[in-house]
Amino acid sequence: MDRSPHPGRFLVLEGIEGSGKTTQMERLDAALRAAGHPVCNTREPGGTALGERLRGLLLDPDLPGMCAEAELLLMFAARAQHLSEVIRPALQAGEWVLSDRFTDASFAYQGAGRGLGSGRVAELETWLQGALRPDLVILLDIEPEAGLERAVQRGRRDRIEREAVDFFERARDAYRERAAGAPDRYLVVDGASDPDTVAERILAGVRERLPLHALEG
Template identity: 60%
Template sequence: MTARRGGFITLEGGEGAGKSTVLGKVRERLAEAGIDALFTREPGGTGAGEAIRQVLLDPAYRGLCAEAELLLMFAARAQLVREVIRPALAAGRWVLSDRFTDASFAYQGGGRGQPEPRIADLERWAADGLRPDLTLLLDLPVAQGLARAGARAGAADRIEQEREDFFERVRAAYRARAAADPGRFRVIDASRPLTDVLDQVDAVLDDFFAQRGAA
């Protein structure tokens, strides 16, 4: 490993896409490569961020307006970038995050209808213009993802309780982001059996590690 800036990898996807399983796979591959990696999630990842997460996901706040939701997401993100991600990358560590700014373009943009230029302004300001080096987008049909999510134990959170058309817009926004930035995004067909999904992830990581000289 060199002393240069660490790599920044994010996982994105809709409900039931299998992010937790893929996150475990990526963590395993990073460890096998001897990479010093920090793992975080959004919203959250800091004391303040986790408190904001509770508000964002609590069904008791179902009446939260779209503008407030967007600003809370970026408030948590601003703290995460400055307290955790930027210092880790500067120290040469890699960072793996369960969601990042692409999630706001998908959920608050596509899902809630917030204007893309507004989110882009917040990305430049609140997120300090930070973008991942690699984003794995776990893509699958909305109905399939919701069926998987519905089979999980526990009550649905505030966002998980949205209607199917909301998640269709989220998926469309994610796919548009990926199409516009093919150099960063790698779309994983998450509708496939788990072994196939993990094989796709392995292939992407092999290529990425080779490019970074980390394999």
């Protein structure tokens, strides 16, 4: 698969809370760098000074009354700055952008979890991103109960992590539906497996989907 309209590559890790994204981001980042690829490691919401400020608001457990529309627009405000300041420049420079979440998270969390529907998210996606889409979305799939148990073990839960299980069930279903609808752009990995196995499956999938000759062997 080689359809990128830019010199770089755009990989995104997605999944509900407790799916292991942070651990696998670190491992994939290390593998890409060891193979000689320039990597831009980033996250959403965040990745820029403005994005990190907005992240603080979005995850603040002391702001439980935020309406779904405000949450969605704040996510896309952070994403607009992220695209302008980090993602597009890095891709044009030929870097491999590795992001912890991107727009699939908005389809899952605000579209499905909050019940806003995919139509509104898709309109914002098209307006903001144009034709830009990730080259590959790596979905770490896990049962919500298991993921939330992991999240609780990390300590104080943020505003999103405090949602009920059915919220994460809707988000997970949306992720899986999007992956099933475009299997060439998604790599689904069992996030409940041990970290070493998950890392091996991710790297094998990336090798298969993208031209990673430097990672062969």
